Each structure stands twice: as structure tokens, then as C-alpha cells.
Amino acid sequence: MKPLLYILLISTILSCRSEKVKGTFQSQHFNLVELTDGVYACIHKPGGKAICNVGIIDNGNETIIFDSFLSPEAAEEIPKIVSHYNLSPIRYVINSHYHNDHIRGNQIFDEDVKIISTTRTAELIAEKEPLEIADEKEYGPERYTYYDSLDQEYSGNKDAVEYQKIMMWKSYYEILSTSHKEITTRIPEMLITEEHFLNGPDRKVRLLPRGKGHTDSDLVLFLPEDGILFTGDLVFNQCHPYLAHGSLHEWKEWLNYLLGLKPASVIPGHGNIGDTATIMNMKTYIEAIENIAHQINFKEEISTDLIPGAFKDWWFDRFFPVNLGFAFENKTPDLEKLWQNFQSVIVNESDVMKLALTDEWYPLISNPNFRPGVRETLKANNRASAATMTRSDEPGQQISVDCVILDESSSQPLRNVSVELVHTDIHGLYFPESGMWNPRIFAFLNTDQSGTVSVNTIMPGRYYGDEESLIPAHIHFTLEKKGYRMYASEFMFDDDPIYQATGNPENLPVARKIEEHRYLVTIQMQKQ
Structure with a gap:
């Protein structure tokens, strides 16, 4: 009898557990969409109190929440979903940026759940909320x-x-009117400035910050094996985005980067689930706004009458005049004219790299069509022995590197060697666009009397998409001097964990760490 009772008891428990995961979780605030096993998207319902979209990702060890809704009431349903589908315990909540509709659900999570954001986003939450x-x-x-x-x-x-639009805004302002008595701002405590992994046995999870875009600091979550991308408000689907807290130029760079990830599914901050076409539509919208801004002469001309036909049916049309006004006040320069001016100005500059990174001229480097010409012009006019390769807002660990170029036979320093340096950004990309070789982070220099060139830059990232790569971080160099063989190769860093694990089988130059964030590398050239 006891064995039979035991079997019945186990059967009952299993039946209850299987019953628990049957059926779709229902919410008045959002539609729950299963993207793949263990990965869900909560898509805001008009009239609900979610307002933004949220991601739920179980990596096999722990569950990660991407953004947390505007209303704590809606956020309270997130742990219920995790329980309903028997997912792993919630360990992390990601804030993609600082806007209220993505962060106010933070407060409902237990203290042992870590809130993650970029350092700048945490600062903005503390300042703005x-x-x-x-x-x-x-x-x-x-x-x-x-x-x-x-x-x-x-x-x-x-x-x-x-x-539905009326109900969406009614719900939004109802939340703002009634929820303040229960709002306790929870500021992220786990801060990142570069790519971060939350991998588990079921899937890899990549957190990707790249600086300015929709706001002063944004990050996305990418599941490379599933091809699923949670974008926050860098992407809206069939909705006018809010542009006025960001940078149109950097936003477009972000979108190019997201396209390079080649996601199969794109979960935007607002709107329905899309794909790479959704990212392209976002980029097209920003470019359309910029084009209209160049066509009008006075801000008073701005109205919703100027909305292009392709965007007439998009939600949040009240944002359009604000967006166009922002673009009007921040018109990008005429790049053709800027390029012509750059070519005339550069010949009189001693520090051409410094000039190229200024706000006035950097749009030329940022634009993939003008970048090759800029590189050739800088190479032809380089005279300095020291340069900064990245702007101050470039994500990554700042480092300085001294490169000493010697004659191989005499070990004497070589003066006036033309040096080109190139490396990846922190995400392991040489350039965010697809296409032919067109590096974004580079420098052209000439060695001084001691045979030295010096650069300030960031520590290069390992190659994109392969965090398990056995290729150490490195900087490519090309050396040219009359009477010597051109030398094109790369140097590594002696404190790189992969270099320390694999050694140097190709006998490449190695930059030695001589103090914190400072390196010295010696490279020898052969006479012809």
C-alpha cells in the first residue's frame, strides 16, 4: 500500500508541476511572447501599465531581466512569470538606460538581485529621477x-x-499621477563600462555598452546563439522615438553596430518584435529627420505636417516636432564641404591626429564613406611622434604605449620611420559597418630622434563574437622607411591572460607593462 501511495503522491506532484507551466501567462499590462526555450519578451499592451518592453532570459543557472517597466504594479508580474514557467532564480536586472519607463520596476526585486547598468546610466538615474x-x-x-x-x-x-493611443497615454499619466507614493528609486549597484558576459549552461548572454545613442549611455543585451537582441530604446518599432536626449550621429553608429550583430529577432524598447529591417527603419527615420532639418530655415516651420509618408501611421507622433526641432538645432555639417575644408586645413597642422578627433572634423572619421580619404590624408601629412588615437568618450580602458623602432643589425634607434597603428574597439570590431577594410581607430606618426612614437588609446578588445578566442588583444603596425623593408605585423601585451596562457609561438613583438596602464614595445626593422 505504501509504495502505491508514494507513486500516487509523486504523480500528483508532477501533475501539479506540469499543470503550472501549461497555458500562456496572462497579463493586463503586456503580452508575453516566448522567443525560444527560456527566453521571453513582455510586449506592452495599450492601456496597460508596462509602457516599455521587457526581456526575461534564463541562462540555465539564473534568470536575467532586461529593463523593468514604468509601473511597479506591472513589474510585480515578472517574478510571477519566472515562477509560472519554472525558470531559474532571478539574479540580475539590466537597465538599458535611465528613462523612467525602463527603471521604476527595479524596486520590486529582492536585495540579492543585482541591478546592472553602465556607470553613466546609474549617475543619470541618481541625478534625474x-x-x-x-x-x-x-x-x-x-x-x-x-x-x-x-x-x-x-x-x-x-x-x-x-x-488605443488614447488609452496608452491615459495609462502612462495615471501611473505618473498615482504611483509616486510607492516609488522608491533603486539605483543600479553593479556598473559596467565595457562588454560583460552573463553566460550559463543554456546560453551565452552578452551585455554590450557603446556610449551615447538614445541617451548619454545605452546598452543592449544579445544572445548570440539564439540570435535574439534586446535593444532598449535604441530601436522603436512603428513608433516615433524620442531623439532629444541623445546624439543622432552616435545613435546611427549604434544602429550600424546592431545590424552587424545580424540578429534574427529584435525586441525594441517600444513596439512589436521585429528583425534587422526594424533596425534599418530606425536608421532611415533618423536620416529622414536630419534631411528635413536641413531643408527648413526656421524652427517655426516645424509641425506634424512634415512627417514623411512612411512614418505617418507610427505611434508617438507627438514626438516628431520635438525630434525635428532637436535635429534642426544640431544640424550635422555638410560632409562634402567639411571634407574639402579638412584637406586645405590639414597641410598647415603639426598634430594632424589631434585635429581629426575634434568635434569639428570627427564626423569625417565616423562616416565610412569619408574615412578612407581621411586616413590617406593623415598618412600623407603626419609629422608628429605622439598622438591620441581615441576620443575621450571612447568606451574602454585608457592606456598609453611607447613604440621604439630599432635597426635590427645595430640596435640603433631609427628616426623618421612612418608608423601606422590600428586596433579594434572594446567590442573587438575594427569598424562597425559591414564591407571592406575600413578601420576606425588608427594613428599615423613619425618616430623622433630616439626612434619612438607614443600613443594614448584604449586597450583593444578581443575579436568580436568570440569571447573564447585564443587570439590575445593586439595592435597592428606598419613601418616604412627608405632603405628598409616595410614591416607589417602586430604586437601583443604581456599582461594579457591569453598571451600568458598560450605564449608567443610566432615570436611577435610584445608590449611590456612598465607601470599601470602604460606599455613599452621594441620593434626591429631590417635593411633592404
């Missing part, structure tokens, strides 16, 4: 009353987009 909440207490109730009246007076088809 108290001000935002104070303002919302003032304007929230009035705007809620307005949209509530539109709801009460509406007599049309309630499935129509027009009505």
Missing part, C-alpha cells in the same frame, strides 16, 4: 484628466489605433 518625480507630480494629474476625458467621450471603434 528626483527631478522627474517632482515634475510628474505637477503635470501628471492634469494630463491624466485630459486623456481620461478623451476616453469617456470616445464613441468610435475601440479597436481602432486612435483609441
Whole structure:
């Protein structure tokens, strides 16, 4: 009898567990979409209190939440989903950026759950949230009353987009009007500035920060094996994005980078799930805004009448005048004219690399069509023996490197050697676009009397997409001097863990660490 009771008990338990995961989790705030086993997207419902989209990722050891909704009420359902589908315990919540609709659910998670963001995003949350909440207490109730009246007076088809928009804004302002008494701002405590992995036995999880874009600092979450990309507000789908807190130029660079990831599924910050076409649409929108901004002469001309036909049906059309005004005030230069001016100015400059990285001229390096010409011009006009290869806002660990070039037979320093240096960014990419060789981080220099060139730059990242690569971080160099063989190779860093593990089978030059974040490498050239 006891064995039979035991079997019945086990059967009952298993039945209850299987029943628990049957059916789709239902929410009034969002639609839950299973993207693959253990990966879900919560897509905001018009009239719900989610407002943004959220990702739920089980890596096999722990569950990671990407963004946390505007309303704590909606966020309370995230742990219920994890329980409903028997996912691993929640260990991390990622804040893609600082905007309120992506962070206010932070507070519902237990203290042992770590909130992760970039350092700059955490600073912005601490700085902006108290001000935002104070303002919302003032304007929230009035705007809620307005949209509530539109709801009460509406007599049309309630499935129509027009009505859904009313309900979306009504819910938004209802949250702002009623939730402040329960809001406790939780600032991220685990801060990152470069690529970070949260891998588990079931999947690899990459957190990718790249600096400015939609805001002063954004990051995305990518599942390379699943081809799933959570973008935060760097991508909106069929919605006008809010451009005025970001940088249009850097945003487009972000989008180029995201396209390079080649995701199969793209979960935007707002709107339905898309693919790479959704990213392209976002880039097209920004370019369209920039083009219109160049065509108008006065800010007073701005109105929703200027919305291009392709975007007429997009949600959040109230953002369009703000976006166009922002683009009008931050018009990008005419690159053709800028390129012509650059070519005339550069011949009189002693430090051409410093000039090229300034705000005035850097758009030429950032643009893949002009970058090759800039490189050739800098190479032809380089005279300095020291240079900075990256701008101050380039993500990554700042380092300095001294390269001493010697004659191989005499070990004497070689003066006036033309030196080209090239390396990857922290993500392991030489350039964010697809296509032919077109490196973004580079320098052209000439050795001084001691045979030395010196650069300030960042520590290169390992090659993109292969965190298990056995190729150490390295910098490519090309050396040219009359009477000597051209020498093109690369040097590694002696404190790189992969170099220390694998050694130097090809006998390449190695940069020795001589103090914190400073390296010295000696390279020999052969006479012809």
C-alpha cells in the first residue's frame, strides 16, 4: 500500500508541476511572447501599465531581466512569470538606460538581485529621477484628466489605433499621477563600462555598452546563439522615438553596430518584435529627420505636417516636432564641404591626429564613406611622434604605449620611420559597418630622434563574437622607411591572460607593462 501511495503522491506532484507551466501567462499590462526555450519578451499592451518592453532570459543557472517597466504594479508580474514557467532564480536586472519607463520596476526585486547598468546610466538615474518625480507630480494629474476625458467621450471603434493611443497615454499619466507614493528609486549597484558576459549552461548572454545613442549611455543585451537582441530604446518599432536626449550621429553608429550583430529577432524598447529591417527603419527615420532639418530655415516651420509618408501611421507622433526641432538645432555639417575644408586645413597642422578627433572634423572619421580619404590624408601629412588615437568618450580602458623602432643589425634607434597603428574597439570590431577594410581607430606618426612614437588609446578588445578566442588583444603596425623593408605585423601585451596562457609561438613583438596602464614595445626593422 505504501509504495502505491508514494507513486500516487509523486504523480500528483508532477501533475501539479506540469499543470503550472501549461497555458500562456496572462497579463493586463503586456503580452508575453516566448522567443525560444527560456527566453521571453513582455510586449506592452495599450492601456496597460508596462509602457516599455521587457526581456526575461534564463541562462540555465539564473534568470536575467532586461529593463523593468514604468509601473511597479506591472513589474510585480515578472517574478510571477519566472515562477509560472519554472525558470531559474532571478539574479540580475539590466537597465538599458535611465528613462523612467525602463527603471521604476527595479524596486520590486529582492536585495540579492543585482541591478546592472553602465556607470553613466546609474549617475543619470541618481541625478534625474528626483527631478522627474517632482515634475510628474505637477503635470501628471492634469494630463491624466485630459486623456481620461478623451476616453469617456470616445464613441468610435475601440479597436481602432486612435483609441488605443488614447488609452496608452491615459495609462502612462495615471501611473505618473498615482504611483509616486510607492516609488522608491533603486539605483543600479553593479556598473559596467565595457562588454560583460552573463553566460550559463543554456546560453551565452552578452551585455554590450557603446556610449551615447538614445541617451548619454545605452546598452543592449544579445544572445548570440539564439540570435535574439534586446535593444532598449535604441530601436522603436512603428513608433516615433524620442531623439532629444541623445546624439543622432552616435545613435546611427549604434544602429550600424546592431545590424552587424545580424540578429534574427529584435525586441525594441517600444513596439512589436521585429528583425534587422526594424533596425534599418530606425536608421532611415533618423536620416529622414536630419534631411528635413536641413531643408527648413526656421524652427517655426516645424509641425506634424512634415512627417514623411512612411512614418505617418507610427505611434508617438507627438514626438516628431520635438525630434525635428532637436535635429534642426544640431544640424550635422555638410560632409562634402567639411571634407574639402579638412584637406586645405590639414597641410598647415603639426598634430594632424589631434585635429581629426575634434568635434569639428570627427564626423569625417565616423562616416565610412569619408574615412578612407581621411586616413590617406593623415598618412600623407603626419609629422608628429605622439598622438591620441581615441576620443575621450571612447568606451574602454585608457592606456598609453611607447613604440621604439630599432635597426635590427645595430640596435640603433631609427628616426623618421612612418608608423601606422590600428586596433579594434572594446567590442573587438575594427569598424562597425559591414564591407571592406575600413578601420576606425588608427594613428599615423613619425618616430623622433630616439626612434619612438607614443600613443594614448584604449586597450583593444578581443575579436568580436568570440569571447573564447585564443587570439590575445593586439595592435597592428606598419613601418616604412627608405632603405628598409616595410614591416607589417602586430604586437601583443604581456599582461594579457591569453598571451600568458598560450605564449608567443610566432615570436611577435610584445608590449611590456612598465607601470599601470602604460606599455613599452621594441620593434626591429631590417635593411633592404
